Amino acid sequence: MSTLRVVALIDGQVQGVGYRWFVRQVATDRRLSGSATNLPDGRVEVVLEGPADDVRAALAELSGPRAPGAVSDVHPRDDVVQGMSGFTVG
Numbered sequence: 001m002s003t004l005r006v007v008a009l010i011d012g013q014v015q016g017v018g019y020r021w022f023v024r025q026v027a028t029d030r031r032l033s034g035s036a037t038n039l040p041d042g043r044v045e046v047v048l049e050g051p052a053d054d055v056r057a058a059l060a061e062l063s064g065p066r067a068p069g070a071v072s073d074v075h076p077r078d079d080v081v082q083g084m085s086g087f088t089v090g
Contacts (some may be wrong), residue, residue: 004052005084006059008076010044017069019044020089026061030054033084049084 010019020036023046031049035073039045046062048055063064 002052002082002087004046004055005049005056005081006076007057007079008046008048008062008074009039010046010062010071010074012072013070014044015029015042015069018073019067019069022068023062023071024042024087024089026058027087030058032058033086035088035090037090047079047084 015038020038023036023044025075027048030050032048032054034047034049035045036047037045059074059076061067065073
């Protein structure tokens with residue numbers, strides 16, 4: 001099973017609506033490590049790391065019907081695996 005790390009920038013109305021906590025729950029449910037951080041420009045940066053299939057499934061949920069707020073776009077890019085543990089919200 002391969003490990004994948006994805007950094008995604010989330011556009012839309014995603015600050016002040018519980019979006020980061022939603023991402024944390026999605027990641028925790030799939031036993032992924034990472035973070036969800038508000039950016040000064042109104043976007044949220046999401047980092048997900050773990051088994052590739054779980055990362056891809058979690059990534060698909062970021063703009064799904066359960067996501068709070070109004071996600072207009074998700075811009076993911078693969079990144080170098082860093083062996084993270086836990087999930088932080090910033």
